[in-house]
Amino acid sequence: MLVDALTLQLGYNATLVAIGAALLGISAGVTGTFLFLRKRALVSDAISHATLPGVCLAFILMATLGGDGRNLAGLMLGSAVSAWLGLVCVQVISHKTRLAEDAAIGAVLSVFFGFGVVLLTVIQTMSSGRQAGLDGLLLGSTAGMLYADALIIAAGGAITLALVLLLRRPMTLVAFDPQYATSIGIDPRRVDMMTMGLVMAVTVVGLKIVGLILIVALLIIPPVTARFWTEKSANVVLIAGAIGGVSGYVGAAISASAPALPTGPIIVLTCFALFVLSLFLAPERGVLAAFLRHRRFQKRVHLRQGLLALAQQQPVYEPLTRRLLAREGLARPDGVPTEAGKARAAKALRDERRWQVVHRLPEYEGAASLYDGLRDIETVLTSDQISEIDATIGGPKGVTA
Structure with a gap:
C-alpha cells in the first residue's frame, strides 16, 4: 500500500494531499532557511503556538453562527489573525521594553498557547459545531480531508513558495548584512516583518497536514540539514526546499497508507531521518567525514613524529607510528629505519630547523603564521628562500629540499 501511495495510486484526494504536502514542505524549507540564516528560528515557535487561540475562536464563531466549525478556510483565517497578533506582540515587547527577543517569544508563546488550551476545553463542552477531531490540528491529520481542503493547502503552499522566491534577494541581504541592506535602501525591519509574514503563511497552510506544533520542525530541520551539504546560501535554499518537499511527500504517503498514524509526526520523522543521514554522511560537515579527517591528521602526526625520532636515532615505541612507518617502507617492523626512511627522516629534521629560522626572521612572518607542524616548507x-635558509643553518649538503 505504501508503494501505491508513493506512486500516487491511492486516489485523487490522496494524490492532491501528497502534492500539497510536498509544496508545503518546499515552501517551509525555503522560508525557514532565511529564519535560520537570520538566527531567528525561535520566532517560528512563537508564531506556530500563537495560532491556537485563533483556531479555537474561529471555530467558536463559525459554530455560533450555525456554520461548520471545522471549515478549513475559516480556521486558517482565524489562525492567521492570531499568529499575526502574536508576532506583533513579540515585536512590541522586544522593541518597546528592555526584554530581549527570546524573553518576549517565551512570554507570547506560553500565554497564547495557554489561552488556546483553555479555549479547546471550552469547545469540548459545546453541543454543536462538530468539534470532534479538532485536536488533530495540533499534530496534523489528513484522514477525512476533503478535496477543497487539499486544494487550499496545495494552492497556499504554491503561493507562499512563489512569494519567498520573489523576496529572496532582500531577505538574503538582510540575513547576512543588514547594514549594507540599509545603505542601499532596504529596510531590515520591514524585510523581517515580511519574512515573519511568510513564516506565518507556511504555519497557517500547514495547519491541517503538519499541525500547529510540529510545523516548527518543518521550518527549521530542512535548512539545518541543508547546511551540512553546502557553504553557499543559494544552495542551502535549494537543498532545504528539496528536503522539505521530500519529507512532506513521503510523510503524506506513509500517512495515507496507514491512516491511524498522524500526518505531522510522520512528516517530521521523515525530515529527521534525512537530518540524521546528513549528519553522518555529508562529505564536508558530516560526522563520518570529520572522523576520517581526524584519522588522516592523526596518521600525519604519527608519521612526522616517527621520522623525527628516527632522525635523532631515538627508538619508536608507539605501535601506530611503527605500523605507519613500516607501511610506507620507511622502517622495518622492529623500528629500524630503511635507507628511504633515513633520507625522509633527515629531510624532516632539516625542515624543522628551517622552520625555526623562519620563525626567527621578521621577513618570514607571513610564512611563519602558516606553520602547523606538518606543512611542507616547499609549499610556503x-x-x-629555502637555499638562503640552508646557508644560514649550515649542516649537511646531501639533504634534498
Missing part, C-alpha cells in the same frame, strides 16, 4: 617558500 620558494627554492631560493
Whole structure:
C-alpha cells in the first residue's frame, strides 16, 4: 500500500494531499532557511503556538453562527489573525521594553498557547459545531480531508513558495548584512516583518497536514540539514526546499497508507531521518567525514613524529607510528629505519630547523603564521628562500629540499 501511495495510486484526494504536502514542505524549507540564516528560528515557535487561540475562536464563531466549525478556510483565517497578533506582540515587547527577543517569544508563546488550551476545553463542552477531531490540528491529520481542503493547502503552499522566491534577494541581504541592506535602501525591519509574514503563511497552510506544533520542525530541520551539504546560501535554499518537499511527500504517503498514524509526526520523522543521514554522511560537515579527517591528521602526526625520532636515532615505541612507518617502507617492523626512511627522516629534521629560522626572521612572518607542524616548507617558500635558509643553518649538503 505504501508503494501505491508513493506512486500516487491511492486516489485523487490522496494524490492532491501528497502534492500539497510536498509544496508545503518546499515552501517551509525555503522560508525557514532565511529564519535560520537570520538566527531567528525561535520566532517560528512563537508564531506556530500563537495560532491556537485563533483556531479555537474561529471555530467558536463559525459554530455560533450555525456554520461548520471545522471549515478549513475559516480556521486558517482565524489562525492567521492570531499568529499575526502574536508576532506583533513579540515585536512590541522586544522593541518597546528592555526584554530581549527570546524573553518576549517565551512570554507570547506560553500565554497564547495557554489561552488556546483553555479555549479547546471550552469547545469540548459545546453541543454543536462538530468539534470532534479538532485536536488533530495540533499534530496534523489528513484522514477525512476533503478535496477543497487539499486544494487550499496545495494552492497556499504554491503561493507562499512563489512569494519567498520573489523576496529572496532582500531577505538574503538582510540575513547576512543588514547594514549594507540599509545603505542601499532596504529596510531590515520591514524585510523581517515580511519574512515573519511568510513564516506565518507556511504555519497557517500547514495547519491541517503538519499541525500547529510540529510545523516548527518543518521550518527549521530542512535548512539545518541543508547546511551540512553546502557553504553557499543559494544552495542551502535549494537543498532545504528539496528536503522539505521530500519529507512532506513521503510523510503524506506513509500517512495515507496507514491512516491511524498522524500526518505531522510522520512528516517530521521523515525530515529527521534525512537530518540524521546528513549528519553522518555529508562529505564536508558530516560526522563520518570529520572522523576520517581526524584519522588522516592523526596518521600525519604519527608519521612526522616517527621520522623525527628516527632522525635523532631515538627508538619508536608507539605501535601506530611503527605500523605507519613500516607501511610506507620507511622502517622495518622492529623500528629500524630503511635507507628511504633515513633520507625522509633527515629531510624532516632539516625542515624543522628551517622552520625555526623562519620563525626567527621578521621577513618570514607571513610564512611563519602558516606553520602547523606538518606543512611542507616547499609549499610556503620558494627554492631560493629555502637555499638562503640552508646557508644560514649550515649542516649537511646531501639533504634534498
